Amino acid sequence: MSRKTYRQAVSEALRHEMRRDLRVVIMGEDVSGGLGAPGEQDAWGGPQGVTKGLMPEFGRGRVLDTPISESAFIGAAAGAAATGLRPVAELMFVDFMGVCFDQIFNQAAKFRYMFGGRAVTPLVIRTQYGAGLRAASQHSQSLYPIFTHIPGLKVVLPSSAYEAKGLLIQAIRDDDPVVFFEHKALYDDEEEVPDEAYTIPFGEANLTREGSDATIVAFGRMVKFANQVADSLEQDGIGCTVIDPRTTSPLDSDAILDSVAETGRLVVVDEASPRCNMATDIAALVAEHAFGALKAPVRMITPPHTPVPFAPELEDAYIPSPARIEEAVRGVLAAKR
Amino acid sequence: MTITVPKPLAEEMYRRMQLIRRFEEWVVKLVESNEIAGVTHESVGQEAVAVGVCLALRDDDVITSTHRGHGHIIAKGGNVAHMLAELLGREGGYNKGRGGSMHIADMALGIFGANGIVTAGCPMACGTAYAFKRRGQDRVAASFFGDGGVNHGLFHEALNLAAIWALPVVFVCENNGYAITTPIASVTKVELYTRAAAYGMPGEAVDGMDVQAVYEATRRAVERARAGAGPSLIECRTYRFVGHYTAERFMKLDYRSDEEIVAWRKRDAIPAWSKRLGEAGLWRADDQRRCDAAVERELDQAVAIARQSPWPSADTALDHVYARTYPGLPAQGFE
Numbered sequence: 264m265s266r267k268t269y270r271q272a273v274s275e276a277l278r279h280e281m282r283r284d285l286r287v288v289i290m291g292e293d294v295s296g297g298l299g300a301p302g303e304q305d306a307w308g309g310p311q312g313v314t315k316g317l318m319p320e321f322g323r324g325r326v327l328d329t330p331i332s333e334s335a336f337i338g339a340a341a342g343a344a345a346t347g348l349r350p351v352a353e354l355m356f357v358d359f360m361g362v363c364f365d366q367i368f369n370q371a372a373k374f375r376y377m378f379g380g381r382a383v384t385p386l387v388i389r390t391q392y393g394a395g396l397r398a399a400s401q402h403s404q405s406l407y408p409i410f411t412h413i414p415g416l417k418v419v420l421p422s423s424a425y426e427a428k429g430l431l432i433q434a435i436r437d438d439d440p441v442v443f444f445e446h447k448a449l450y451d452d453e454e455e456v457p458d459e460a461y462t463i464p465f466g467e468a469n470l471t472r473e474g475s476d477a478t479i480v481a482f483g484r485m486v487k488f489a490n491q492v493a494d495s496l497e498q499d500g501i502g503c504t505v506i507d508p509r510t511t512s513p514l515d516s517d518a519i520l521d522s523v524a525e526t527g528r529l530v531v532v533d534e535a536s537p538r539c540n541m542a543t544d545i546a547a548l549v550a551e552h553a554f555g556a557l558k559a560p561v562r563m564i565t566p567p568h569t570p571v572p573f574a575p576e577l578e579d580a581y582i583p584s585p586a587r588i589e590e591a592v593r594g595v596l597a598a599k600r
Numbered sequence: 601m602t603i604t605v606p607k608p609l610a611e612e613m614y615r616r617m618q619l620i621r622r623f624e625e626w627v628v629k630l631v632e633s634n635e636i637a638g639v640t641h642e643s644v645g646q647e648a649v650a651v652g653v654c655l656a657l658r659d660d661d662v663i664t665s666t667h668r669g670h671g672h673i674i675a676k677g678g679n680v681a682h683m684l685a686e687l688l689g690r691e692g693g694y695n696k697g698r699g700g701s702m703h704i705a706d707m708a709l710g711i712f713g714a715n716g717i718v719t720a721g722c723p724m725a726c727g728t729a730y731a732f733k734r735r736g737q738d739r740v741a742a743s744f745f746g747d748g749g750v751n752h753g754l755f756h757e758a759l760n761l762a763a764i765w766a767l768p769v770v771f772v773c774e775n776n777g778y779a780i781t782t783p784i785a786s787v788t789k790v791e792l793y794t795r796a797a798a799y800g801m802p803g804e805a806v807d808g809m810d811v812q813a814v815y816e817a818t819r820r821a822v823e824r825a826r827a828g829a830g831p832s833l834i835e836c837r838t839y840r841f842v843g844h845y846t847a848e849r850f851m852k853l854d855y856r857s858d859e860e861i862v863a864w865r866k867r868d869a870i871p872a873w874s875k876r877l878g879e880a881g882l883w884r885a886d887d888q889r890r891c892d893a894a895v896e897r898e899l900d901q902a903v904a905i906a907r908q909s910p911w912p913s914a915d916t917a918l919d920h921v922y923a924r925t926y927p928g929l930p931a932q933g934f935e
Contacts, residue, residue, distance in 0.1 A: 288734065324734065330764065335723045335757035342727025342741075345712060346662070348734065350727075365754075369717050370724065378705040378713065379696035380920035414921050438923040466926065513926045 267456040269449045272424040273313050273389075276431035277351065279460040281321050284349060287435060289314060290327040290336050291353030291389075298328040310355065311391065311450050333363035337388065341371035341440070344386040349435060354390040357406045357444065371440040372415035386440040387431075393484055393534060394571045394582050395448035403571035403578075405534040407482070408541055410442045411511040417441040417465055418512045422486035424454045429463035430509060436462065446484040466513035470522075474502020477592050478522040480545055481507060481532040485583060489532055492588045503592060511541055519545060520553050527558035528595040532583055537565040559598030562591040603880045605812060610873075610882055611891070613655060613811045617647040617870045618895050620671040623680055624842075626899055627670065627687065627701075631846045635907075636687045640701040643671035645841035648869035649774050650675035652814025652836075653742055656822055662710040662728050662741045664721025666774075667702050668840075669714025672744055676711050678704070680899060684906035692909030698920065712741075719749040722758035722771065729767040729825075740825045742770040742818070748779030750792050759799040759833065768825035770818060773835045774808065780844045781855040796833035808838030809869045839864035 267275070280287045295318035297306030308315025318326040329336040333354060340352035354360065360367070367388065374382040394403040410418045417439050421427035427445065434441040471486060472493040481489035486507040493503040504522045508515050523529050529549055533542035542563035549561060564583045572578050603610050624642040631640060643650065646668070654663065654675035665672040673683060678694075686693025686704055694704050705713035712728065715721050725743035732739040749755050750773060762769045773792055777784055784792070796803025802824070806817045814836055821832035841864065843849055877883035918925050 327765075330757075330760060332757035332761055334754050335726065335761040338720070338723025338754070338758070339727035339730060339761060342664075342712070342724035343731040343734075344727070345707070345724070346728045346731035348731045365717055365720060366723060370715075370720055374713070375922070376920045377695060377699045377703040378707070379694065379698050381695070381707055382705065382713075383923070417922070513922075 264455050264457050266453045267424050269421075269424040269427050269445070269452050270311055270313055272428035272456050273431055273445060274316070275456075276428045276435070277314065277317060278320070280432060280435045281317065281325065283460070286347065286349045287351065288325045288327065288343070288348055289317060289351045289353065290329055290340055292329055292331055292355055294353050295323070295326050295328050298323070309353065311447070314353070333359055334366055337363045338366035338370060340388075341366055341374075341384060341386050344371070344384045344440070345374055345382055349385045351387040351389060351435060354388055356402050357390040357392045358401045358404050360406060360409070367410075367416070367440070367442070368413045372413050375439070376415055383438050384440050385438050387434045387443055388441070389443045389445060391447045392444045393446040393448055394566075394578055395484075397573060397575060397578060398447075399573040400570035405483070405536075407442070407444050407511055408535050408539060408544070411541065415440065416512060417510060418444070419465065419510050420444045420483040421509070422483055422507050423449070424452060424456050426463065426469070426507075426509065428456055429461050432460055433462040433465060437465070444483060449484055449487070452487070463509065465510045466515050467509065468515035468518035469507045469509055470504060470518070471507050472503055472505040474504050475526055476502045477504070477528040477530065477595055478519070478526045479503050479505045479530045479532060479588065479592065480519055481505060482511065482541055483534065485532040485534055488583065488585045488588055491585045492592060495589060496592060501592070501596065516548055519548065523549050523553045524556045527556050529557070530562045530564060530588065530591045530595060532564045532588055534566065534583060537563065537568050540565060559595040562595055564588050564591050601876060603812065603876055603882065605815065607882050609655065610877060613651050613815070614870070614873050614877065614888075615891055615895065616651045616655070616675050617811065617873065618892060619680065619898065620647045620650060620674045621870055622895055622899055623670060623674060623683070626684070626903060628846055630687065630903075636701075637689060638700055639845050639847070640687065641668040641845045642842050643668045643840065645864065645868070646774055646776060646808065646838045647671055648811040648873070649772070649808045649814055649836040649838050652811045653744070653770070653772050653818045656815050656818035657740065657742060660710060661739050662712055662725070664712045664725045664741070664743045665714040666718070666721070666744050666746060667714065667716050668746070669702070669704060673704050673706070673711050673714065677709050678706055678711060681902035681905040682706075684902050685909040688906050688909070689911070690906060690909035691912045692906070696920075697912040719745045719752040719754040719758070721745065722754050723761070725769050726758050726762050726765070726767055729762065729769045730765060732768060738768075738826045740768045740770060740822050742772055744772045744774060746779065747773060747775040747777065747784040747792060748782075749773065750795055751787060759796070759801065759831070762831040763799040763801050766828065766830035768828070769831040770821040770825060771831060771833045772818070773833065774838055775835050776838050776840045778844075778855070781853065791835075793833055793835035801831050801833060803833040803835070805835040805837060808836030809867045809872065811869055811873055841865055841868075
């Protein structure tokens with residue numbers, strides 16, 4: 264056990280699984296970098312340096328730098344998965360889904376079902392998402408609800424370094440296509456992470472804080488903000504349960520409903536655009552199955568329905584903040600029915 | 601024109617082409633009797649391409665197919681009873697009734713699916729070929745697509761990827777002249793096979809109505825692929841004698857002239873191949889009749905088996921979405 268960053272945790276998970284299983288291969292744009300260049304090979308390991316060092320250890324046969332052809336290499340990864348490999352394809356930013364989505368949602372996601380259960384597609388797509396790095400509208404989106412909508416895909420949102428390592432190892436060992444969303448503002452976050460391999464099962468929420476006054480459900484980076492808010496409210500004697508579902512598909516509905524049955528108050532924090540996102544999904548879940556338990560209207564804390572703005576002033580206002588979450592929790596506590 | 605392939609192979613070429621032709625004619629009948637629901641795309645006229653390509657492959661090679669896939673699947677050895685059961689939406693179908701005409705697959709026979717999305721099989725074939733190469737196997741992936749596919753981005757991305765990674769892929773363009781009703785010449789300025797040059801791979805056009813010509817071209821591409829020399833593109837010039845899909849026959853569409861259809865029908869690959877078998881002294885007068893009768897029997901039996909196959913039960917409707925079936929709220933709708 265030692266302190267590791269989210270970046271190191273992801274990298275370690277990949278290294279563990281590549282050492283353990285020869286079927287695991289990596290492909291993507293610049294996952295190593297410098298392919299055939301006159302200077303340094305393994306030039307950078309991608310924009311976050313996550314895959315740096317893997318090519319020298321495992322070779323170009325297993326760490327494949329691809330052309331900028333997302334459809335071709337994501338589709339090839341799906342084909343290789345259906346042929347018995349366990350590819351981890353890197354879609355550099357999830358915003359690039361627009362140029363390869365068919366291979367994900369019409370192909371990889373549907374092989375098993377369409378083929379009557381006779382195809383297995385153990386594919387992982389790692390991708391960066393989220394706002395906060397002044398990367399503007401086409402490199403900052405939180406598009407996981409779109410993937411969550413697709414039957415056949417599993418969708419994972421690691422909220423910390425510990426979570427990232429265990430969930431990625433699970434994703435690689437899983438027999439279904441998994442889209443693994445790494446928040447670009449979390450890569451430098453550190454915590455204690457075991458050196459050995461471990462897995463975290465999908466569909467089992469993590470209760471990062473426990474309290475009986477209100478429930479906060481949050482995803483990815485928003486879990487960190489929700490924890491800060493819960494800790495701050497604790498000072499005022501307000502107890503919050505914070506639920507990190509870890510995976511949006513499958514979703515641990517029971518954990519959410521059980522907690523709401525106890526607290527009667529729910530705030531959902533979601534960095535995705537507000538229409539048809541995880542917040543609306545969970546609000547509907549609770550309205551349908553725990554309406555009688557609610558002591559206040561559900562609050563949804565999301566960005567506004569706009570593209571992610573560039574200007575730092577605007578982007579900061581766009582991202583759900585701990586202050587907005589805290590105000591929402593105080594609001595549901597004050598509400599009268 | 602001489603026959604250069606051995607007699608058993610020459611006979612098998614005829615048998616599979618005839619099986620495809622009669623299968624497709626059965627499909628039309630079953631659509632008209634409302635036993636097959638939805639949309640089917642018949643490959644009548646294009647049999648020589650499917651058979652010429654697939655008989656040049658080994659059993660452990662892989663194909664990816666298209667929306668017009670019945671012929672490819674039969675040519676690769678697919679079981680016609682399982683195919684028909686799938687078309688009828690039965691539990692005994694290849695896909696347990698979950699797929700239908702456009703998604704028939706048999707992974708064990710190397711049939712990685714018909715596909716409803718144009719050229720979607722091209723990158724998949726690249727990945728399969730990469731997996732073969734990675735494991736040190738000399739297996740090959742052949743990817744079928746139509747003339748309409750050559751203007752799709754996936755085609756270009758996949759050809760480039762296969763070329764730079766020297767993957768054992770044979771890209772097979774079935775040029776039947778029309779993307780639904782749009783003539784290929786109206787939307788493409790070059791001969792289709794010349795696109796190969798842009799990716800540094802060999803490309804050639806062959807007569808898609810000559811099963812032996814398709815077979816020989818494929819064999820050259822397959823040998824090259826097995827030897828580690830990388831992918832090839834083959835353009836097979838063919839024609840569908842029928843509409844884009846079954847319903848077209850009732851739509852009175854007039855985008856093709858009668859003269860054009862008649863001219864292509866005169867070049868029908870199946871009687872032409874039978875004639876050559878006779879001229880080469882490989883077949884006597886009765887041999888074709890015997891082969892045809894066996895095909896009829898096989899299809900009669902297949903239709904009977906398919907019709908007897910049970911309907912899928914609604915309580916299995918959630919199965920096969922994931923490796924294990926998740927209980928819980930999303931299951932609603934089937935309750």
